[in-house]
Structures are given as C-alpha cells and as structure tokens.
Amino acid sequence: MPSFVRVEMEDRLAIVAINRPDALNALNSAVLRELSMTIEHLSMAADVGAIILTGAGDRAFVAGADIKEMVGLSALEMRSFSEAGRRLGDTMAACNKPILAAINGYALGGGCELALACDIRIASDRAKLGQPEVNIGIIPGFGGSQRLPRLVGLGWASEMVYTGDAIDAATAERIGLVNRVVPAERLLEETKALARKILEKSPAAIALAKACLRSALEMPLAAGLDFETAAFGVVGSTKDKEEGMRAFIEKRKPTWKGA
C-alpha cells in the first residue's frame, strides 16, 4: 500500500509531510484518508505534544484537491470527497495538540484549506496561496468558503474565491492568512522553534487553550465565555497548575506532568 504521509518524530514534535511530490502533493482520497488517520493517531499519542504539517519536496505544500481524481466523480462522489475533507478538518480541530502548517510552496485549493484548518500558519517567502476552484468550474469544498472569511474577512475571501488568483506570501501575511513569512531555507527550523516553544508549556494547559480558542469561532460570546470559565476550572484541577505557580514563586523552571 503506498504511503502518501511521512511522519518523523523529534522528541515530542511530530513532523508530518504529505508525500506526493510528483503531483505537487495533491490531495486524493487515499491521501485524505491517510492524513486523517495520522492526525487521529497523533492526537491519541501521549508522547506527542505538537504537530507540524508540511509538503514533501521544495515546490508545494499542497497544490489542491486531486483534479485527475475529481474529473471522473459523480455528484454524489463529489459530495463524499468533500465530506472526506470535512472529516479531516474536524479531526484537526478536535486534535488536542496544536497543529502548525509550514507552507513550503503552493497552497492552492484544498492546500489552502488544509492550512486554514491548522492552528498556526508559517509560510516560506516562496509560498503562493489561493482558492483557484472557480478556474476549473467548482467552488472550495474542504472548508475554504467558511474558514477563509473567518480568518481574513469577507472582502479578501471574496476576492480570492471569485478571482481564483493566488496571492504571494507577503500579501498573505498582510491580510492575516499566515502568521509570518520566513526565508524558504529557514521555514522548517523557524516552525520547529515555534513548536518547541509551545512544547515547553503544560500539555494540559495547551490542550484546554486550544479547545477554548476553537470554541471562540463556533459559539456565541456568552456560551464561549461559559466554556472558558469551565475550562479554567478544569485547568485548576491539574498538577501542572500547582507546579507552574510554585515554580514561578520559587524562581525555577516548571517540570510538567501533563496532568
């Protein structure tokens, strides 16, 4: 069975590369399935604290959903294909660890949508991001019409989706589509450095923080605030809360238990 997803571990950091460079890492159903299973697996792995998602090769993060597969799909199959992308996005949102996109080149269509489903996006200065679906007679189907306007506002999302034009990394940074742009040769190191900074914190606190931040986009303010208050109670029950506060008072580095 071909493996389109490569996982490397560096201590508690999982580096996941979509590995189909000949097709610029385009997402077919097999890749979507493997990626969902990988994220699910990493979510449950106690020894993993953060995940970096990137594309194999030096040209593309992901150049979109696989057009060569989609061309032959019926309406119902198109719907199932979109559902597979939806499930992947849901799995990434539900993952109790931060997922950082290291955008190493083209992030088009499903690739831009995959980056949107991550928690943090770092782009190479060679990255190009876009939602070009209208160029091939379709619309975004892996969450782009919903996540893109939430991140960059309706105006920019409309321009990107209606024109299909890709934007460069600097523009993506300016409109908030990526957190920052770094030189291509430093992309992975910079993304790892950010991930390692997160790995220094209490895993329990990070997991609860992610759940709260995710709820911010999905709940009305009052419900979100209730959720945060409840999560604050939960974090108050952890050994890490005690350890973090004692370490501050005793002027030393905390040793997290992750509980």
Ligand code: COA
């Ligand atoms: N689906 C399937 N195959 C894809 C693909 C996609 N989304 N994107 C690229 N590929 C394949 C190409 O067909 C080509 O395969 P081939 O060598 O068998 O012909 C290979 O990847 C390399 O791509 P190519 O187009 O030759 O590279 P390029 O440098 O000329 O152009 C892009 C790069 C990204 C601009 C161009 O590939 C492109 O526009 N891709 C489609 C982007 C898109 O519309 N995505 C959204 C889909 S919903």
